[in-house]
Amino acid sequence: MPVFLYVLALAVFAQGTSEFMLSGLVPGIARDLSVSVGAAASLTSAYAIGMIVGAPVMAALSARWPRRRALAGFLAAFVVVHVIGAVTTDFAVLFGTRIVAAIVNAGFLAVAMSVATALVPASQHARATAVLLSGVTLSCVAGVPAGALLGEWSGWRSAFWAVAALCLPALTLVFRQAPADAAGREEVSIRREARVVASRPVQWAMVLAAVVNGATFATFAYLAVIATDITHLPDAAVPALLAAFGVGAFVGVTTAGRRANGGFGRGLLLAVCALPVGWAVLAATSPYAAPLFIVTVLQGGLSFGIGSTLVTRVMRTASQAPSLGGSFATVALNAGAFLGPLVAGLVTETTGDYRGAVWVSAALAATAVGAVAASRAWGARVGVEEAGY
Structure with a gap:
């Protein structure tokens, strides 16, 4: 893999840490800015919405920009808004910085995915995507627990400063190593690419990616409270559980990158079918500490392995839309990350049982199995090549 892919992964690690x-x-x-806990928690939703809206908009705007200018501009803006967030005493300003950070993060990720696949031959697209997304999974393993500890020791502002500082080495290397030209994008037709993205194969791939990611984050958002309220673990065990999920996710993404090509092979089909079973087992065994940790690792690996493969699938089916394909893969992932916890919240508030979030994951994963079956049936009717299989 080209060294520059790991530079991009470093930036994605910093951005993933900021998001989670x-x-x-x-x-x-909430304490420092004198707002409610609910208001402070809305910062997470603001980020997700910014990612969903920002990805296609920023991809379209930057389609004809030189890749170095686009990557450096997005990353520099990400640093600036985190500095503003670290020093502000106004919650409204902080809320605004989260939206802007998400928009430029979405733009960076969309461009980075197109650059990652352009740097390697088609046979290595899945691995290149996995390397890039490993930054996200590593943020779950190390960045998020480290941010929580830093916030506890030095205050939440120190976590914002740390993210800004972490971006600086990547920004320097982007200036030095990123492709300087627009990779032939002078002839980009956003309208033509939009038609490609609107095609049924791409839409199927995006829906599947969104549903699987929704299942992942419906439970991930509630892992901490499940550990303390259902399993009755001490608060100190929560970072270890989140890190366990992240370790599984990292292994899953790495394995998928080496074995998958974005097609619906037997391995991917079996993994998708196993996903709802795993979530159901987690829901049933969550009162017990050992099964909770074991199944969390397994589901982290399975979910992120499938998710990274589906991102490759979106890119593959949207290969004729090199500027917008990556952005809509980002939209699919973040739509799932936003809607999954939202549905889980409604269910847990209604039932009063936090295990309801895991059952939501099982239901969404079962929906993904149905979507795969419907997609394959449609592909068989219209022909393999047209359906993108």
């Missing part, structure tokens, strides 16, 4: 670290900083932000 808020879960451990909410109480401190």
Whole structure:
């Protein structure tokens, strides 16, 4: 793999840490800025919405920009808004910085995915995507727990400063190593690419990616409270459980990158079918500590392994839309990350049982199995090549 892919992964690690670290900083932000816990928690939703809206918009705007200018511009803006967030005493300003950070993060990720696949031959697209997304999974393993500990020791503002500082080495290397030209994008037709993205194969791939990611984050958002309220573990065990999930996710993404090509092979089909079973087992065994940790690792690996493969699938089916394909893969993932916890919240509030979040994951994963079956049936009717299989 080209060394520059790992530079991009470093930036994605910093951005992933920023996206997920808020879960451990909410109480401190609420106290410091004199807002409710619910208001502070809304910063997470603001980020998700910014990612969903920002990805296609920023991809379209930057389609004809030189890749170096686009990557450096997005990353520099990400640093600036985190500095503003670290020093502000106004919650409205902080809320605004989260939206802007998400928009530029979405733009960076969309461009980075197109650059990652352009740097390697088609046979290595899945692995290149996995290397890039390993930054996200590593943020779950190390970045999020580290951000929570840093916030506890030095205050939530120190976590924002740390993210800004972490971006600086990547920003320097982007200036030095990123492709300087627009890779032939002078002739980009956003309208033509939009038609490709709107095609049925791409839509199927996006829906499947969104549903699987929704299942993943419906439970991930509630892992901490499940550990303390259902399993009755001490608060100190929560970072270890989140890190266990992240370790599984990292292994899953790495394995998928080496074995998958974005097609619906037997391995992917079996993994998708196993996903709802795993969530159901987690829901049933969550009162017990050992099964909770074991199944959390397994589901982290399975979920992120499938998710990274589905991102490759979106890119593959949208290969004629090199500028917008990556952005809509980002939209699919973040739509799932936003809607999954939202549905889980409605269910847990209704039932009063946090295990309801895991059953939501099982239901969404079962829906993904149905979507695969329907997609394959449609592909068989219209022809393999047209359906993108």
